[in-house]
Amino acid sequence: MAHKEVDKLSGTATTGHEWDGLKELNTPLPRWWLWTFYATVIWAIGYWIVYPAWPLLTTATEGAFGWHTRSAVVADLSQLHAQRGPMMVKLTNASVAEIVADSQLTDFARAQGRVAFADNCAPCHGAGGGGGRGYPNLNDDDWLWGGKLSDIEQTIRHGARSGDKEDHEGNMPAFGREGMLKADQISAVADFVRSLSGLPTEPGADLALGKKVFADNCATCHGPEGKGNRELGAPNLTDSIWLYGPEKETIMDVIYNGRGGTMPAWQGRLSEPIIKSLVVYVYSLGGGEK
Amino acid sequence: MSEVGTLSRDQATSQSPALTRLVKAAEVGGPSPDNEGPLYAPRREIYPQSVSGTFRRIKWTLLIVGCAIYYLLPFVRWDRGPNAPHQAVLIDLPGRRFYFFFIEIWPQEVYYITGLLILAAMILFLMNAVAGRVWCGYLCPQTVWSDLFFAIERWIEGDRRDHMLRDERKWTLETYARKAVKHFLWLMVAWWTGGAWVLYFADAPTLVKELATGQAPFVAYVFIGILTFTTYTLAGHMREQVCVYMCPWPRIQAALTDEYALNVTYRYDRGEPRTAVAKAQELRARGEPAGDCTNCKQCVRVCPTGVDIRNGADVACIQCGLCIDACNAMMKKLGRPPGLIGYDTDMNIKRRMEGKEPIIKLVRVRTVLYAAIIVIAGGIMLFTLATREDEGISVIHDRNPMFVRLSDGSVRNGYTIRIVNKHLKTREFALNFNGLPATLIDLVGVPPREDGEPWIEVGPDQTRELRVVVTDYGLPPPPATQVVFRLTDIATGQQTIAHDHFFAPEVR
Numbered sequence: 121m122a123h124k125e126v127d128k129l130s131g132t133a134t135t136g137h138e139w140d141g142l143k144e145l146n147t148p149l150p151r152w153w154l155w156t157f158y159a160t161v162i163w164a165i166g167y168w169i170v171y172p173a174w175p176l177l178t179t180a181t182e183g184a185f186g187w188h189t190r191s192a193v194v195a196d197l198s199q200l201h202a203q204r205g206p207m208m209v210k211l212t213n214a215s216v217a218e219i220v221a222d223s224q225l226t227d228f229a230r231a232q233g234r235v236a237f238a239d240n241c242a243p244c245h246g247a248g249g250g251g252g253r254g255y256p257n258l259n260d261d262d263w264l265w266g267g268k269l270s271d272i273e274q275t276i277r278h279g280a281r282s283g284d285k286e287d288h289e290g291n292m293p294a295f296g297r298e299g300m301l302k303a304d305q306i307s308a309v310a311d312f313v314r315s316l317s318g319l320p321t322e323p324g325a326d327l328a329l330g331k332k333v334f335a336d337n338c339a340t341c342h343g344p345e346g347k348g349n350r351e352l353g354a355p356n357l358t359d360s361i362w363l364y365g366p367e368k369e370t371i372m373d374v375i376y377n378g379r380g381g382t383m384p385a386w387q388g389r390l391s392e393p394i395i396k397s398l399v400v401y402v403y404s405l406g407g408g409e410k
Numbered sequence: 411m412s413e414v415g416t417l418s419r420d421q422a423t424s425q426s427p428a429l430t431r432l433v434k435a436a437e438v439g440g441p442s443p444d445n446e447g448p449l450y451a452p453r454r455e456i457y458p459q460s461v462s463g464t465f466r467r468i469k470w471t472l473l474i475v476g477c478a479i480y481y482l483l484p485f486v487r488w489d490r491g492p493n494a495p496h497q498a499v500l501i502d503l504p505g506r507r508f509y510f511f512f513i514e515i516w517p518q519e520v521y522y523i524t525g526l527l528i529l530a531a532m533i534l535f536l537m538n539a540v541a542g543r544v545w546c547g548y549l550c551p552q553t554v555w556s557d558l559f560f561a562i563e564r565w566i567e568g569d570r571r572d573h574m575l576r577d578e579r580k581w582t583l584e585t586y587a588r589k590a591v592k593h594f595l596w597l598m599v600a601w602w603t604g605g606a607w608v609l610y611f612a613d614a615p616t617l618v619k620e621l622a623t624g625q626a627p628f629v630a631y632v633f634i635g636i637l638t639f640t641t642y643t644l645a646g647h648m649r650e651q652v653c654v655y656m657c658p659w660p661r662i663q664a665a666l667t668d669e670y671a672l673n674v675t676y677r678y679d680r681g682e683p684r685t686a687v688a689k690a691q692e693l694r695a696r697g698e699p700a701g702d703c704t705n706c707k708q709c710v711r712v713c714p715t716g717v718d719i720r721n722g723a724d725v726a727c728i729q730c731g732l733c734i735d736a737c738n739a740m741m742k743k744l745g746r747p748p749g750l751i752g753y754d755t756d757m758n759i760k761r762r763m764e765g766k767e768p769i770i771k772l773v774r775v776r777t778v779l780y781a782a783i784i785v786i787a788g789g790i791m792l793f794t795l796a797t798r799e800d801e802g803i804s805v806i807h808d809r810n811p812m813f814v815r816l817s818d819g820s821v822r823n824g825y826t827i828r829i830v831n832k833h834l835k836t837r838e839f840a841l842n843f844n845g846l847p848a849t850l851i852d853l854v855g856v857p858p859r860e861d862g863e864p865w866i867e868v869g870p871d872q873t874r875e876l877r878v879v880v881t882d883y884g885l886p887p888p889p890a891t892q893v894v895f896r897l898t899d900i901a902t903g904q905q906t907i908a909h910d911h912f913f914a915p916e917v918r
Contacts, residue, residue, distance in 0.1 A: 148451040150655055152648065230877070250811030259814040259824065359817030404854045406814065406824050406879040
């Protein structure tokens with residue numbers, strides 16, 4: 121057991137183990153080091169007592185002060201709510217017009233609206249409101265249902281074709297599927313619609329037929345000049361923004377099958393200050409109308 | 411060891427048989443080679459003797475100055491005007507500002523700390539290259555506070571011999587009383603040390619009042635408690651063990667040093683062979699060599715880390731110079747020249763023994779390099795501080811959508827702009843946009859001035875985030891154009907610019 125090899129230089133015994141000529145000195149640890157170990161043991165026992173620690177069959181030990189990660193989160197959240205409370209009350213009591221007139225309220229609403237938009241609106245409208253095929257871009261100046269503050273508020277609260285009592289109604293009928301228009305008429309009117317915004321038409325397109333079909337079937341909603349109608353959510357066909365795309369096939373598809381995208385009503389699902397924050401945020405993306 | 415040990419035992423144990431055990435225990439210390447040895451080594455209690463002399467005076471001066479700065483600096487006021495705190499040195503964590511007299515640091519300027527750390531490391535290295543562990547011996551808080559605690563200990567429990575005797579004899583009520591008073595005073599100093607620390611993080615006079623009336627934030631009490639505990643433990647109980655076992659610097663220092671670095675050194679060329687005083691006089695009278703070291707062991711008794719400097723360089727030696735003071739006092743009494751222990755190098759000892767001149771070489775490649783780095787890093791920091799911008803603008807282009815096509819075919823880009831005002835008063839800015847011929851710039855939520863120019867107010871020492879949309883009417887814009895946002899302080903005309911791009915769809 122005992123070995124007597126002593127390192128000549130340090131006068132300390134070695135452990136007797138050798139690795140490639142290197143030997144380990146058997147230097148004892150300082151005693152205080154041991155005390156730190158005992159201190160950690162005592163600390164661990166204290167930890168068991170203070171915090172939830174031991175799993176039981178259906179639950180776990182509670183800890184002396186009832187502290188819990190869940191209760192800590194709840195406390196943090198309620199502190200956050202208390203912090204935001206005064207601003208939230210102001211948002212609840214102010215109209216969106218009043219919010220926009222106050223730069224401090226606007227900053228708060230925009231910051232909060234950005235988060236709420238990412239949580240609720242971005243799945244369809246895209247992060248940043250860039251939109252997509254069939255889902256309007258909220259940054260531009262082309263609005264299906266209007267871009268004033270009150271219009272945006274109306275759309276967010278009640279949605280479009282959502283079934284809400286005050287929602288936006290109005291559908292594009294399926295002219296082809298329902299047998300109202302023949303194939304050559306659809307082709308002609310699609311060419312005519314493209315010509316409204318100056319897009320090139322197919323050679324030999326019957327624009328006269330198209331114009332007549334448009335006046336008979338489409339002008340009711342889209343207007344005699346194709347400028348659209350925000351009451352019905354009928355898009356302006358003369359600008360360079362296309363909800364589904366400007367290609368002739370796309371336009372024919374829309375005319376044949378009809379269209380009517382839906383947006384849910386958010387009133388009742390989101391709180392008042394959040395809805396107003398969303399209105400201010402969407403309005404401030406760049407396309408808000410005076 | 412045996413000869414030295416016998417002498418010391420004879421001297422020490424003439425007072426008390428109990429001391430014999432202590433000295434034996436202290437000297438046997440490590441594991442015996444005959445068995446496996448103990449798993450844990452007990453601490454050798456160190457009773458450093460008081461000493462006076464040049465280095466002791468230097469240490470007292472540094473201790474008083476250092477502690478005075480540490481304890482009093484939070485109370486120094488510095489007028490910054492109405493919109494900023496009036497504390498000369500303040501780390502304002504909730505406000506995310508660091509104030510140091512005329513300097514104010516924002517979180518994004520935390521790179522100054524990199525500069526400070528570079529300076530600190532290089533100054534440490536330079537000190538080491540010139541004169542060894544100057545930091546350890548004179549400046550390190552562990553040394554300074556241990557020294558302070560030693561002073562209290564000597565005041566209450568007596569100097570080395572009284573203290574040792576009292577500890578070894580049967581403890582009387584007086585012994586207990588003295589120990590109680592000592593620990594109480596230690597705790598008071600430790601508590602005041604922790605208390606001074608938290609004062610750097612809040613308005614000091616206010617916080618003192620709050621602490622006294624129990625209204626201070628809980629975290630302040632927690633930190634005072636933690637620092638009281640660490641100060642009391644490290645300076646009162648751990649002492650040299652911090653330097654020997656915990657601190658990395660002795661190891662780094664040993665790797666950084668060279669043969670020219672001056673260290674507290676026992677000049678064995680002069681000291682050896684160790685000779686008793688009477689014998690030495692006899693030998694010298696006969697013209698025979700006699701060492702100046704009389705083996706009085708004063709150098710060992712005064713050492714705060716329990717090192718025998720005569721054994722050469724030691725990782726535990728903090729090079730505080732107290733053994734120099736002790737030895738010089740003894741040499742004076744013996745009528746021998748001082749400096750048997752002094753700042754010197756082993757190389758010089760060997761040169762003297764060979765009859766050569768000693769070399770003191772301060773200008774070396776490493777000292778020059780360290781000094782150069784200190785000058786360069788310090789210069790860069792001073793330059794950046796002197797030319798620090800007090801207004802700033804940063805621009806982030808919208809990521810989604812990259813661009814928006816409007817109904818008339820024109821293209822719009824959105825940007826988020828943050829304007830920084832590091833002035834301590836409110837400023838008004840104008841924002842201009844350059845890079846595209848026909849554009850409309852709209853600051854969302856900022857009312858225009860009477861003349862129609864956008865007009866942005868930013869509060870004192872604050873930032874403001876704005877959304878800016880830029881619409882280009884030039885048809886058709888190129889896919890990417892470099893553009894410039896120019897921020898102008900309306901009052902002073904000071905300008906700052908930020909570059910970004912304006913994106914547009916590819917023309918098909």
